[in-house]
Amino acid sequence: MSFTSPSPAPGTLDAAATAACLPWDALAAEIAALLQDSTVSVPARTVLPLPQGGSLFVMPATDSRVAMAKLITLTPANTGTGRPAIQGDVVVFDVTTGERRLVLDGPTITARRTAAVSLLAAQHLAPQAQGPLLIVGAGVQGLAHLEAFVQGLGVRDVWVASRSAASAEALVLRAQALGAQARTVADADAAVPHCPLIAVCTPAHSVVLSAPPRPDAFVAAVGAFTPAMAELAPAFCRHVAAHGHIVVDSEDARHEAGDLLQAGLDVGMLPTLREALQRQRAPSAGPVLFKSCGWAGWDLAAARLAMRLGTEGAPPTQATP
Template sequence: MLFAPSSAPSGVLDAAATAARLPWSDLADEIAALLKDPTVVVPQRAVLPLAQGGSLFVMPATDQSVAMTKLITFTPGNAGTGRPSIQGDVVVFDIATGERRLVLDGPTVTARRTAAVSLLAARHLAQVPQGPLLIVGAGVQGLAHAEAFIHGLGVREVWIASRSSASAQALAAQVRDLGVDVQVVADADAAVPHCPLIATCTTASALVLSAPPRPDAFLAAVGAFTPAMAELAPALCQHVARHGRILVDTSDALHEAGDLLQAGLDVAALPTLGEMVRSPGAAAPERRSGPVLFKSCGWAGWDLAAARLALRRASPAPAATAHWADPSA
């Protein structure tokens, strides 16, 4: 990788510098620690509809020493244009002094914390953590989940399915550079019987997976985060509810988990990741009782975990402002 000085002001990190502060396993550990921290306060995020079908997300959170807000735009119309669908920043403050400590790249934080949350859930619930892994969707989240599961679980084989053959091939090249075997498949459903790990990482504009997962499967669904969005067919969700277990990232999924809501499931009755992390013994028997669906909708607490880790990993100014090729570009 090539290094060059960054022109960003001190404390303002570009995508690559943000990623460097958030290694996969450490970020998953930080998320687990945050879920056990009673000082964490996370108000419900505000979502402001924008013209042209976009949204502005305002996501604050705090603990006893750090306050942060993520401000991002989600612009579905950018798909296929070369412009990212998610743009924005995470602004981090010191509570004691009120000082702004960091500005992190919002899309990078979003990608890494989302995949790290999936990694944390898989650590607890995946029956075959080494894979193979099926990635459905060849965008930023597809790459992030491939990296997280390769580095965090030891996955050595990745299958990729995408509506865009060119995007699938581009992601395959990036994942292959991580030193694992990769194959591109035209039909995600046909790959399901071969893959005990699955991550659906699309913009959820249409259903992308219908085949019921195998009995030992762990499926992380991260692309849908409104009631109108869904990646998974209702019958798939209902199958897992009957034969395995469904968890959600937080109780906010009651209003946001389109996959589950459209399947007619009682989301309020489902356990959360926090409940599992705080009572790990309760999850152990479930590892042997059918497929697991982990539904992730997003939460500002995950961004706070990233902010806490980034602050702890602060390095001297010259290193902190170094720049190198963004692996999610």
């Protein structure tokens, strides 16, 4: 019996090549398109505990053309060691042939799709989308949200608050390189009254924002993704619930959004981003809190875009296998 050898699988794309497949505006648009695609199937993610507080995440998703699985580890103990806290890959398959088509850098996918979801939410829900923008937390997600909001919304004034002065200064320099004015601030709460755009991007070990937002504020909170985690003070969340609007990124957030659950809010009654976009109009008045916990559907959107740009456009540079 003879067997036909499959076509050689492509090499793994490194972080830079993965990012090149995911321009901010195009990725936000792909996420919006995915939310209208009835063929998308996203089972609940599997999270397995690892020693020293780490976790292994297994996140599959499919549509009519693409199947993908994200396999990453989160290792908080790596902070400050030079090793990344998030490591892993996103493997993309053609559903018709079963062929593996791409292997994308997992941390890059996670950073860019998270910020692109915040960008999409801001494009549709932010009352004052031009900023100034306050970024709380100057790590990977702080950088991703800086780039997404500067390049996707046209923000030109950025304030950075971080417990690490060196990280805050580095993010300021990056903002300036992108053409924005930028400064560091010692107290995030003191900056809140001056900033109608806020991105809270910390590891969520403790509350970092307590001051109530402006009536025209849009707040994207992305650091807390379990019921035990929180970046926002309970009073902050209750203020927005009473005077404005709260939107969660997916149905999974209804049992994962620690900020909201710890505030005693009925998270199950809050609209998802899909539902908010279907209304096709921005909230009428009051601050908007967009609470994002992550969802494999966002990774699928990134995989779809990378497949399209990688096969129909110029092939991205591949890392050495």
